[in-house]
Amino acid sequence: MATLARRRGKETEQPIVVALAAPMADSDDAPPAPAVHRRPPRPARGAAAAQGFAAALRRRLSSGAAAAARASFAADSGDESGPGEPSSSRRRDNGGDASSAGGGQGGAGDFPAFTFRAAAPVHRKAKESPLSSDAIFKQSHAGLFNLCIVVLVAVNSRLIIENLMKYGLLIRSGFWFNATSLRDWPLLMCCLSLPVLPLGAFAVEKLAFNNLITDASATCFHILLTTSEIVYPVLVILKCDSAVLSGFVLMFIACIVWLKLVSFAHTNHDIRKLITSGKKVDNELTTSDIDNLQAPTLGSLTYFMLAPTLCYQPGYPRTPYVRKGWLVRQVILYLIFTGLQGFIIEQYINPIVVNSQHPLKGGLLNAVETVLKLSLPNVYLWLCMFYCLFHLWLNILAETLRFGDREFYKDWWNAKTIDEYWRKWNMPVHKWMVRHIYFPCMRNGISKEVAAFIAFFVSAVLHELCVAVPCHILKFWAFLGIMLQIPLIILTSYLKNKFNDTMVGNMIFWFFFCIYGQPMCVLLYYHDVMNRTEKTK
Incomplete structure (x- = not known):
């Protein structure tokens, strides 16, 4: 051969x-x-x-x-x-x-x-370096990702050890409950009396469905009830010198009930309109949807007020049974992560803000250093809050009530623009805004830009109420923080279309929300509260 x-x-x-x-x-x-x-x-x-x-x-x-x-x-x-x-x-x-x-x-x-002979060529074709601009995204970066995880663990371990050596264990045994909480009993009584207003809304709808009052009269009664739902807790908090956390919990519950009452009134008004017109107003309504359009019952209202949703409808998708073992595990996780949030606040955030200066009155470098120092524990606190509220707590409610639709959030962490983040971050509020503000505005001839502005305005007002009222100050920091999302939406959308790059918008989102925006708001409100306390004394 x-x-x-x-x-x-x-x-x-x-x-x-x-x-x-x-x-x-x-x-x-x-x-x-x-x-x-x-x-x-x-x-x-x-x-x-x-x-x-x-x-x-x-x-x-x-x-x-x-x-x-x-x-x-x-x-x-x-x-x-x-x-x-x-x-x-x-x-x-x-x-x-x-x-x-x-x-x-x-x-x-x-x-x-x-x-392999020495005369054999080793360079046979043109190749790019693995980290060149043409080949970097074709390579596997699993090793670098592992390196980032190792560095992250090492840096955070050093910060934990440094914090414990400098301050010791700061969390108190009375973090959950202390004697000063007894002075907040008026807020507790106010919270327990809030269900009276939904019963009033139910009575108004019963009268309207029986044609005992006109639609205009029903609308006036609903405006009175929803306004009372906000004004009543605000007056109680401002009258009592309550703790900030207690006031925040009451205002948070009051805003949720307000959103539910608005949805209850708006949906039933539309149901009455469908029944009296005798035709399909919305082409997306199927036969089963039309059959489900009926007058509200006390049971449907009670279920809606307890369900993890802000949009009322006579019936909801239900699961066949309650998974008791799964529910117990979620409750245990909820208690663990709630305690972790308290540890982060007491051990890391409080020492930083107490030893800081007002970000608008001190030096620029000092303010930047404080914001960056506060950004890391703030990110952890924010992620724990998201996991506790949107995943654990809402799923606990859904499992207890056999609520079927559990899309409480989407993959907001992959948001390429600020607009995409707001559409994925809080699905109950997003669905409420789209259903009761955005689309009604567009049906009345308002452009989608103005409709989006109105939706952000309502969200900004609610954020300001939840923060400013418990702090007993009115600086509009939370209001401005929400309204400034509009130019950020324009900026990130422009960068996405200009460079056809999804990473830039995602980085801008993380920077403004976690690195700069939230720590700055925490510092501003803390020092304003401290200044108000000193003036009061």
Whole structure:
């Protein structure tokens, strides 16, 4: 076989791939194995000598051993075999056990290392560096991701040890309840009396469905009830010198009840409109939806006020049963993460804000340093709050009430623009805004930009009420923080369309929400509360 290959090589002087790595042991006529160190051909004279040397070099480079070495080198360097190179299994079949030719010391690809000749080229095609701009996103970065995790764990471990060495364990045994909480009993009584207003809304709808009052009168009564739902807790909090946390909980519950009452009144008004008109106002309503359009009952109102949703409808998708074991696990996780939030506040956030200066009155570098120092525990607190509220607590309510639709959030952490974040972060509020503000505005001839502005305005007012009223100050920091989302939406949408890059918008979102925005609001409200307390004393 080797003799035939040499004869054909002399006739055509074309490279023929033949495996010469090892002779066949069972062949009597096979020539002896070629020597490891071969004497190069004696150079001839003149042009014929140069042509003879080139032909000999081509024949040797086209031998099976050289082809196997090239394939082995290509496999080591990550290249795929070219169309003219046989697979490794075929080379082994043609050449026998390649590793035996090297005395048991095989190189990469099971071929002896000495078969790769020095004359064989190692640079065969143009390649990009793995971190070049054209190839960086084609590489796997799992190792760098693991490095980031290791660095993150190391840095945070150092910060935890440094904090414990500097302050000790600051969390108090009375964090959950202390004697000063007893002065907040008026807020508790106010919270327990809030269900009276939904009962009033139910009575108004009963009168309206029975045609005892007009739609205009029903609308006036609902406006009075929803306004009382907000004004009543505000007056109680401002009248009592309550703790900030107690006031925040009461205002948070009051805003939720206000949103539910608005949805209850608006939905039933639309149901009455559908019933009296006798036709489908919305083409998306199916036959089952029309059959479900009925007057509210006390049971449907009670279920709606307890369910983890802000949008009223007579019936909801339900699960067949309650998973008791799963529910117990969620309750345990909720208690653990609630305690973790208290630990982060007491151990990390409080010492930073107490030892800080007002960000608008101190030096610029000092303010930047404080904001960056506060950003890390603030991110952890915010993520724990999200997990506790939107995942654990809402799922606990849903499982207890067998509430079926549990899309309380989407993948907001992958948001490419601020607009996408607000559409994925809080699905109950987003659905309420779309259903009761955005689409009604557009149906009345308002442009979508103005409708979005109105939705953000309502959200900003509710955020300001939840923060400013418990703090007993009116600085509009929360209101401005929400309204400034509009230019950020424009900016991130422009960057996404301009550079066709999803990473830029996501980085801007994380920076303004977690690194700059929330720590700045915490510092502003804390120092304003401290200034008000000092003036009161």
